Amino acid sequence: MLELSRLMLESGWVPPRPVIFLFNGAEELFLLGSHGFMKTHKWSSTIGAFINIEASGSGGADLVCQSGPGSWPSRIYAQTAKYPMANSVAQDMFGIIPGDTDYRIFAEDVAKIPGLDIIFVLGGYFYHTSYDTLENLLPGSIQARGENLFNLVKAFTNSPMLLKESERSNKAVNEGIDDLRAIFFDYLTWFMIFYPRDVSLIIHSLPVAIFLLTPLFLSFPNITMISLFQTVLDLARG
Structure with missing residues (x-):
């Protein structure tokens, strides 16, 4: 996130909406950091979308493993990611595997904010060990993640679906916004295939x-x- 903030400043790009960089801890202790932010911070009700950056390894291509509520976050990812890697099947597995991320707090338990959960999946043998160092970071991982994230932040901040909590509720009632997740997956990280759940x-x-x-x-x-x-x-x- 530090590199992304530097890139945003030096590129001269001015976000049309405010961008919050949340550096929170206690994720391993039952997601206490994200829970505390959503419950106590005055900005929590102003958030229109989020991108949760995670890792279960030391690099590799970023995998979008969760998306929602609704289909527009994954649709934007499919349209803008330079190095796409995603699979909606991974979201169905989160109720089975013994793992969790801050995505659950932002999009499911505490709030219903649309967003993405993006995770490093390779090099898991280094994860949470003394060998999880810069030397063991897989080459190109941070570069690819940064380029994907910069495109995503630009697209998210320009999206007409980016609404505050109260606006999302009113728009959903008045316009009947589709709240279903989409089906999506990449083809060898070359491009994304995306379609709504009813089509699936x-x-x-x-x-x-x-x-x-x-x-x-x-x-x-x-x-x-x-x-x-x-x-x-x-x-x-x-």
Whole structure:
């Protein structure tokens, strides 16, 4: 974060919205630092989005392992990250693996702030040991993280979805904002694939439908898709 703040100052870029750099501790002690900030600091109700920077190793490509509430934080990441690495499956695993991050405080337990949880995942054998030093930091990790974060901060601060707590509540009620998470994943860190969850129900159901219908077509070769579709419609109409 220090390097990112330096880059923001020296680049001459002026954020259209205030940017808060939160250096908090006690994350390992049941997320006490982030909990204290959200419960006691006067700025906590003014936050429109957050990016939580985490690590479970000494470097490698950043993995977006959690995103939400809503789909717009992951959509912005998909559009702006220079070195994208993300997988929405990781978010489903957080209820299983013995680990946690400040993301839970910001986006789930204390507040419902939209945001991203970004984590180093390689070099875990150095993590939380005396060998977790600068010498063992994987080359290029900080550079890649910095370029991704700078693009993300620019995109977040310019997003029309960046709203304070009271504004988010009113907008959700008045405009029916989609609060569902999205499905997203990268392809070899080259680019991101992103689509809403309601679209995923169709895409992910098609292979199951094909698998179930294939034996039917093999048993009755005279059946066509048109005749089968017409039969389904007739059954639906009664």
